Amino acid sequence: MGKHPLGLSIRNVSKTYANGVQALHNVSLDIPPGMYGLLGPNGAGKSTLMRTLATLQEPDAGSIRLGGIDVVHQKEAVRQTLGYLPQEFGVYPKASAQELLNYFAVLKGLTDRAARQETTEALLRQTNLWDQRKQKLGGFSGGMKQRFGVAVALLGNPQLLIVDEPTAGLDPAERVRFLNLLSELGENSVVILSTHIVEDVAELCTHMAIINRGQILLEAPPLEAVAALSGRIWRTLTDKQALPALEQEHRIISAKLLSGRSLVRVYSPEKPGPGFEAAEPDLEDVYFSTLTGCFVPVSQQPKVEDLAL
Numbered sequence: 376m377g378k379h380p381l382g383l384s385i386r387n388v389s390k391t392y393a394n395g396v397q398a399l400h401n402v403s404l405d406i407p408p409g410m411y412g413l414l415g416p417n418g419a420g421k422s423t424l425m426r427t428l429a430t431l432q433e434p435d436a437g438s439i440r441l442g443g444i445d446v447v448h449q450k451e452a453v454r455q456t457l458g459y460l461p462q463e464f465g466v467y468p469k470a471s472a473q474e475l476l477n478y479f480a481v482l483k484g485l486t487d488r489a490a491r492q493e494t495t496e497a498l499l500r501q502t503n504l505w506d507q508r509k510q511k512l513g514g515f516s517g518g519m520k521q522r523f524g525v526a527v528a529l530l531g532n533p534q535l536l537i538v539d540e541p542t543a544g545l546d547p548a549e550r551v552r553f554l555n556l557l558s559e560l561g562e563n564s565v566v567i568l569s570t571h572i573v574e575d576v577a578e579l580c581t582h583m584a585i586i587n588r589g590q591i592l593l594e595a596p597p598l599e600a601v602a603a604l605s606g607r608i609w610r611t612l613t614d615k616q617a618l619p620a621l622e623q624e625h626r627i628i629s630a631k632l633l634s635g636r637s638l639v640r641v642y643s644p645e646k647p648g649p650g651f652e653a654a655e656p657d658l659e660d661v662y663f664s665t666l667t668g669c670f671v672p673v674s675q676q677p678k679v680e681d682l683a684l
């Protein structure tokens with residue numbers, strides 16, 4: 376991927392909490408401008424990394440650069456160009472969307488009244504909240520609140536926008552709306568979407584990394600990672616009782632219930648046996664095969680071409 380002057384470069388970042396949990400182990404990533412997905416299960420270390428990038432906590436070791444800014448040591452400079460939508464955030468329930476956005480705009484340093492009005496109006500329209508701008512935030516749905524969070528995060532045209540688990544609590548329609556909003560954000564800034572939902576990354580991101588137990592297991596463009604699994608994913612429909620035996624013999628990457636039976640997907644360079652048919656790989660296969668260790672950790676085999684066993 377190489378270095379990009381406006382990109383984010385994370386080098387050997389580690390973090391151990393006071394309780395002894397090592398949340399990040401030697402994490403290195405190159406994040407170019409555009410939409411970047413950080414995918415991993417709960418507890419993987421995503422929020423720890425996001426909070427570190429957002430200058431809310433410091434790593435024990437390692438360095439982070441955003442363009443020319445040293446993120447760990449120049450916190451103020453980062454904060455001036457950062458938009459951060461945390462997993463959970465509070466709003467003043469009695470304020471209207473317009474009032475609160477205006478208030479945050481003042482805090483962000485938009486002191487010129489006319490310019491501020493122009494900015495907040497544009498953001499309320501962009502996030503599709505213009506018609507609800509006078510409603511109190513306390514009555515907003517989860518999706519509306521998230522979109523309001525994006526409006527706040529976008530104040531001041533951030534060069535780095537971080538959205539941490541944004542779709543977790545949204546219903547399907549709200550989720551689509553929210554992802555559409557993210558997809559329209561500029562390609563000139565770095566947008567990091569941290570999520571445990573594979574589809575979020577599949578639909579939006581041009582680059583991604585998979586993290587688990589504080590380690591980066593895979594760093595690749597989603598399409599390349601999927602292509603690397605071509606010819607290696609097989610599926611079969613089986614009874615639930617037969618699953619444990621199948622597990623002994625094959626590298627099962629996922630098993631889903633389908634009308635009371637199990638639809639099993641298996642990783643194998645060759646056809647695993649009769650009863651299996653070739654399956655088109657998808658990002659979920661990449662995710663689960665990476666988590667279950669079919670993919671070798673990127674620290675040992677950094678090139679996508681080398682990742683398929």
Ligand code: ADP
Nearest residue numbers: 392394396398416417418419420421422423424
């Ligand atoms: P994710 O966002 O991927 O769910 P987190 O970064 O929240 O992961 O957590 C990574 C690990 O660090 C987990 O084991 C979690 O319990 C632990 N952890 C997170 N925050 C703290 C904290 N403030 N103090 C102690 N342990 C923490």
